[in-house]
Amino acid sequence: MKLCYLDGEFLPFEKAVIPVSDHIIQRGIGVFDLVRTYGRRPMMMTYHLERLSRSASSLGIDEKLGLEAMKSLVRQGIDKMEGDGEVLVKFYITGGDRFVDGCRFPDPRYFVSFEDLVLPDRENYEKGVRLFPLDRARLLPSAKSIDYSAALAKNSVDPGALEVLYCPGGVISEAGHSTFFMVKDGKVITAPDDMVLAGTTRSLIIQILEENDIPLEMRAPSLDEVSSSQEAFISGSVKEIMPVVKIGTQTVGDGKPGPITAKIAELYRQNVPRWLE
Amino acid sequence: MKLCYLDGEFLPFEKAVIPVSDHIIQRGIGVFDLVRTYGRRPMMMTYHLERLSRSASSLGIDEKLGLEAMKSLVRQGIDKMEGDGEVLVKFYITGGDRFVDGCRFPDPRYFVSFEDLVLPDRENYEKGVRLFPLDRARLLPSAKSIDYSAALAKNSVDPGALEVLYCPGGVISEAGHSTFFMVKDGKVITAPDDMVLAGTTRSLIIQILEENDIPLEMRAPSLDEVSSSQEAFISGSVKEIMPVVKIGTQTVGDGKPGPITAKIAELYRQNVPRWLE
Numbered sequence: 241m242k243l244c245y246l247d248g249e250f251l252p253f254e255k256a257v258i259p260v261s262d263h264i265i266q267r268g269i270g271v272f273d274l275v276r277t278y279g280r281r282p283m284m285m286t287y288h289l290e291r292l293s294r295s296a297s298s299l300g301i302d303e304k305l306g307l308e309a310m311k312s313l314v315r316q317g318i319d320k321m322e323g324d325g326e327v328l329v330k331f332y333i334t335g336g337d338r339f340v341d342g343c344r345f346p347d348p349r350y351f352v353s354f355e356d357l358v359l360p361d362r363e364n365y366e367k368g369v370r371l372f373p374l375d376r377a378r379l380l381p382s383a384k385s386i387d388y389s390a391a392l393a394k395n396s397v398d399p400g401a402l403e404v405l406y407c408p409g410g411v412i413s414e415a416g417h418s419t420f421f422m423v424k425d426g427k428v429i430t431a432p433d434d435m436v437l438a439g440t441t442r443s444l445i446i447q448i449l450e451e452n453d454i455p456l457e458m459r460a461p462s463l464d465e466v467s468s469s470q471e472a473f474i475s476g477s478v479k480e481i482m483p484v485v486k487i488g489t490q491t492v493g494d495g496k497p498g499p500i501t502a503k504i505a506e507l508y509r510q511n512v513p514r515w516l517e
Numbered sequence: 518m519k520l521c522y523l524d525g526e527f528l529p530f531e532k533a534v535i536p537v538s539d540h541i542i543q544r545g546i547g548v549f550d551l552v553r554t555y556g557r558r559p560m561m562m563t564y565h566l567e568r569l570s571r572s573a574s575s576l577g578i579d580e581k582l583g584l585e586a587m588k589s590l591v592r593q594g595i596d597k598m599e600g601d602g603e604v605l606v607k608f609y610i611t612g613g614d615r616f617v618d619g620c621r622f623p624d625p626r627y628f629v630s631f632e633d634l635v636l637p638d639r640e641n642y643e644k645g646v647r648l649f650p651l652d653r654a655r656l657l658p659s660a661k662s663i664d665y666s667a668a669l670a671k672n673s674v675d676p677g678a679l680e681v682l683y684c685p686g687g688v689i690s691e692a693g694h695s696t697f698f699m700v701k702d703g704k705v706i707t708a709p710d711d712m713v714l715a716g717t718t719r720s721l722i723i724q725i726l727e728e729n730d731i732p733l734e735m736r737a738p739s740l741d742e743v744s745s746s747q748e749a750f751i752s753g754s755v756k757e758i759m760p761v762v763k764i765g766t767q768t769v770g771d772g773k774p775g776p777i778t779a780k781i782a783e784l785y786r787q788n789v790p791r792w793l794e
Contacts, residue, residue: 244536244537252756254536257536258534258536258542260523260628261530261533265535265542266663267666267669268545268547268662268664268665269666283669341676353537376654379656380666381669383666386542386545387664387666388545388546389545389546389576389656389662389664399618409686413706418709
């Protein structure tokens with residue numbers, strides 16, 4: 241089952257259409273955010289929707305609906321989903337039809353899709369995944385824009401890799417769809433806020449590390465450090481914490497998921513109930 | 518009047534809609550190209566549509582319509598436009614609904630809009646324009662992707678600037694919607710093919726420079742050279758050749774449009790008839 245909210249009403253996903261005049265189609269002006277449920281309760285919804293609002297603002301989109309109305313839409317949609325399985329919510333705000341020089345998108349469209357949550361293959365967690373390094377950074381790292389053209393175009397080059405890894409000038413910032421973490425000499429290393437999307441799961445992991453006295457270094461690791469690192473992992477709302485065992489042709493540690501990644505993944509799952517709304 | 522071709526038929530632009538499931542909406546997977554007319558004849562149509570096809574391919578979109586069918590659509594649309602004014606054609610290819618891991622978009626949608634051509638204000642040519650430098654490069658410089666989020670987001674920072682100027686690491690590659698040229702010590706300087714979109718107007722200017730013995734240097738100039746440059750200009754199908762008099766806070770030459778820019782603009786206009794189809 242797949243449902244969509246658009247322009248004030250809920251309708252089957254297949255019936256939801258947007259005019260070609262909308263700037264999300266004309267010029268890629270659109271932002272989105274994901275919310276997933278655990279036990280049908282949305283996880284960190286407020287955080288996700290606040291980030292969505294900031295993403296909109298950084299693209300010049302006037303978000304007018306407000307946090308409470310957006311939260312209400314998410315709850316309504318989840319309630320309308322049949323069965324008792326988990327739900328994945330994708331909340332989009334588009335640039336709309338009008339562009340005011342100077343420069344705002346004053347009439348955004350809102351659409352929200354609701355679908356059954358599909359989790360990544362278990363094998364990704366058991367064996368770890370490979371990332372494809374790319375000497376580029378996203379243009380607006382703080383915004384969750386819809387532009388995933390570079391993140392998806394990698395597949396024609398290296399379809400075996402799970403995601404791209406943005407490494408502008410050889411320095412690792414973030415993965416195409418995830419936050420990146422390296423484990424080296426007992427420390428967990430991840431890029432600072434100004435280089436990456438402020439990942440929800442990322443912020444929860446940082447909190448867990450602090451609470452459990454696991455040392456954190458907030459800096460962008462370099463690609464040259466991969467060979468001397470012990471572990472690496474990526475994080476995201478849906479994938480949670482997933483081990484990385486290869487970056488391009490370089491092997492991470494002994495090429496197997498490691499104990500610190502496993503420990504953080506376990507702590508993350510234990511803490512989930514704290515963050516449900 | 519504004520007309521659209523979509524899914525096999527011509528219809529009023531306002532009636533053309535695309536399902537939210539299309540990857541152009543979901544993940545910014547879409548490419549486009551512009552064709553303008555002179556005397557109702559399309560300018561460099563073959564070049565533009567071949568580039569469109571390459572852009573699609575670099576995003577993993579399977580373009581199946583082919584060049585002749587695309588050309589025929591452009592001609593049909595121009596014929597359907599009322600009056601005898603000039604026409605601006607925007608040809609889009611979307612990622613479509615289906616994504617095949619590995620990774621292709623096998624079912625693209627095609628839509629083409631036809632509208633009355635609106636030229637930039639005369640003042641831009643008479644006084645020259647200002648660009649807003651950005652320490653970034655487009656992620657896929659060779660593709661004309663729909664992603665203009667960075668190019669448009671600049672407006673909230675500096676609405677007075679006409680376009681952004683991509684300057685990764687202080688080196689000037691291209692403008693947000695145009696090719697960039699600097700004139701220094703009697704030479705015209707522009708970034709090489711692998712750093713920028715292969716602009717149609719850019720290639721015609723290069724041809725004109727060669728035919729008229731105006732020296733060309735194919736390298737990316739640095740932002741530090743702006744203060745010692747005599748002139749600068751940007752080029753594009755619609756704007757043709759437009760003088761640039763300021764980049765950020767730096768003034769180009771004496772802050773007025775210069776004679777070499779004017780000469781190239783004049784040569785360009787004289788040569789237009791050669792490139793009509």
